[in-house]
Amino acid sequence: MKFGIVTFPASNCDYDAYHAVTEILGEEAVYLWHKDHDLQGSDVIILPGGFSYGDYLRVGAIARFSPIMQEVTAHAKAGGPVLGICNGFQIACEAGLLPGALMRNSHLQFVSADVRIRVENADTLFTNRYDRGEVLKIPVAHGDGRFVAPDEVLDRIEGEGQVIFRYADADGNISADANPNGSERNIAGIINDAGNVLGMMPHPERACSLLLGSNDGVRLLESILSRVAA
């Protein structure tokens, strides 16, 4: 399977995603330059973390207009898998691939920490190798990670099982203390209604080695592999 990893000018987790796919998963990966219109036949697209075009205006606001995003959007509309991590989640929301938006963290500071997230739906393209209710240890590193959406949208995506991850404590309890950025309803990751676009603030590609503290992110990549390859 071929993973296409989009490189915006200030993407800085493209390299980490590339290594997770090639070294940990053992699959093929290519970098997709933001000025290009070619997905190079990629089966899965990763929008990686970083600061896309500097993000001085609003995170991801310029990136959605980049040439490559036209192709990524077409790929998503056609049912192709897209994984947006951190800045990639922000861009996917800006591009209308996912509902809601990511706002400045409630405490107004950047937050870099290992957090715990609870798997809310294990029956998706991206989470089928996890158990529902399982607690994962995955790092976050962002200044704009507070997920917001109108109440009716939140109710709808919760009702449809589109909330995939929530910030939790080590025992799986959902609490304000476990929420690193003030996200509504502790939401850390969501999926679109078609089930082929996942956006999440935590970085699964940074949780692929026990040497670095956690390998809980590996099964996310394996989930995609098992479903798409099948």
Next chain:
Amino acid sequence: MSEVTPRAGDPVITPALVAEHGLTKGEYERLVAMLGRTPTFTELGVVSALWSEHCSYKHSRGVLKTLPTTAPYVLQGPGENAGVISIGDGLAVAFKIESHNHPSAVEPYQGAATGVGGILRDVFTMGARPIAMLNSLRFGSLDDSRVRYLFSGVVKGIGDYGNCVGIPTVAGEIVFDRAYESNPLVNAMCVGLMHEDDLIRAKAEGVGNPIMAVGARTGRDGIHGASFASEDLSEASDAKRPRIQVGDPFTEKLLLEASLELIKSGHIVAIQDMGAAGLTSSSAEMAERGDVGVTIDTTKVPTRESGMTPYEILLSESQERMLVVARKGHEDDVSAILTKWDLTAAVIGEVIAEPVYRVTEGSKVVAEFPGSRLVTDCPSYSPEARESTAIIERRNTAPDAVARLPEEANHSWTLDKLLSAPTIASKAWAYRQYDSTVRTNTVVGPGGDAAVLRIRGTNKAIAVKTDGNGRYVYLDPRVGGRIAVAEAARNVACTGARPMAITNCLNFGNPTRPEVFFQFKEAVAGMGEACRALGTPVTGGNVSLYNESPSGAVYPTPVIGMVGLIDDISRVTRSTFRDDGDAILLLGEMGGELGGSEYLSTIHGKVIGPPPACDPAREKIVIDALLEAIGSGVVSSAHDCSDGGLAVALAECCIANQEHESGAEIDLSSYSGVADRAILFGETQGRIVISSSAPARVLAIAAKAGVACSEIGRVRRSSDVLSIALPNGSLRSSLADLRRAYHSTIPTYMSMTVEHTTFDELSPVAAH
């Protein structure tokens, strides 16, 4: 030589104008003699920047020459943008530390951000990809609202810049002391990884090769930043805010990728950051290193605004710019790479055979200096050095004479006070704002003795740390200089790394004051002794003088940035207790020296006594024994004993890792020759707290090396208490109390108001 005449519209050279440019009468005479005529305004500006302390090291050069700089694995020593050492497998590590103190004192956010940007560029211009950032920060007391403003601004500036570029900030240190009240220290270190073959130096070569300006355009910001950094801070400093540069990490990220691509491409022969003194210093230094002439036309430099004079273009410190010497005929290839990254590149001059440094505005010559004398003719000073008698008196004041406070009858009260002293307390409030895990190499991140980064494609890792203790250096600069190096070495050794080499950032006061120059000379001598004994040469660094404000000089604060190498990544060791039932050992002497301690400062408000003795040869033996024990696989954890002494070190081993706390049961009752408080809080050097499941092995290794080592207790995972039996009493603290003291201090301070006050509003603070 060309005929050089004053440029229409430029000011006439007067003694007042010369003085305004910070040149002494003697220096001005030197300049006139070199030129054989009156300088133009542009030439005066160029020389004022290049001969500023910041660029020329005119007061420090002679002393710095005494430091050891070589080892078989040193590929590049001092004199380049960064030092480089080989780590085997064809790989090398480039690293450098630099100060951004003065800008940060006036505009903390931009000052710190551009400090990070500058040091990043120093590393990637060597051909290395930055893999880690560290920083050493010094502020006044957090009780002061301006200090909280400075602290929060600096931390945010460091974070926003490094986070955007995508380089993890992995380690550092933060100290709070009134000595730094209005002159904070902001030192940033960058570490990069490269293939040895990609090493490139900033040396102009090849007559006829074009000189190109690449990256951001040149604006009017930061003009005379280097000179600003070379004078004392004063009430007038706020008015010099426009001298402070503004950073743009997005452009830096583009420049980083474009520069590494340029270096790999083979289209260029040299590249240098336009840092302090901008185009002036980068072009003059590259020419001097290559022993060639250069000519630059300022009308060709891409600018942000029209009407900039040659003077402004030469002295601008606009950020995110590089000067490149391209191979003749490859200009378009260079431009293509920059265009890919949406940056500009312009040919602005050329390498020439004629031994001159020439600047033109179109066809008119506006500045011209003979040969490389612009750099080499800079004066070098060796001012008078004399120790302050007041400091001698402090050093000779015996700590034992300090009466115990009534509360100290309860040792856990004292321990609580020390753990909640901002210098000792957890700095998570700061480092949670730094992305420490991007690039997925961080094995040990902030909060440990040193950070550890894996080296992909090998079984190796490197350990990095910055360290310094200004109070020790203040009380005894020779000993303090030794300790700075030794402690940094111990810190990296605690992770299992062999100390390899250092970069240093020397923060001192005004060198024309004899007591300051004494501190500088002695501290460098002490550092040199320790570097020689430990086998860790100096590969470069930075000197920051004139760290003085109306309230006096800062503590003399040499900061050491140490790099160590771990050959077997499976041996990486952490600082906190791990396994239940492990024996706890103290490697090194009990000592019990209280002079210069955090205990005397925090509990008694006293900065007195001799700092703890430091014998670099002994330090080497202790480190070797520690590394042998770690290499044998019998060490569960290792933690350096430093600020706050053994009691603080033990408490940190129990509670620093909030996800894995342990209690401990310690018995020190056999040390009856030492007072209880000295056992607990003395800061004797060369000591490591080790936990091990095979204490006999550790004891045997220590005995063979001739290092004192005693089993002093046990790790109790299920206990929620740290207990210590003493010759004349005991200490018993609950982990809950230790945790609260250690983890909540800085967040509590920083939830208080932060307000911006300028120097003008500051009331004079009594000199320390």
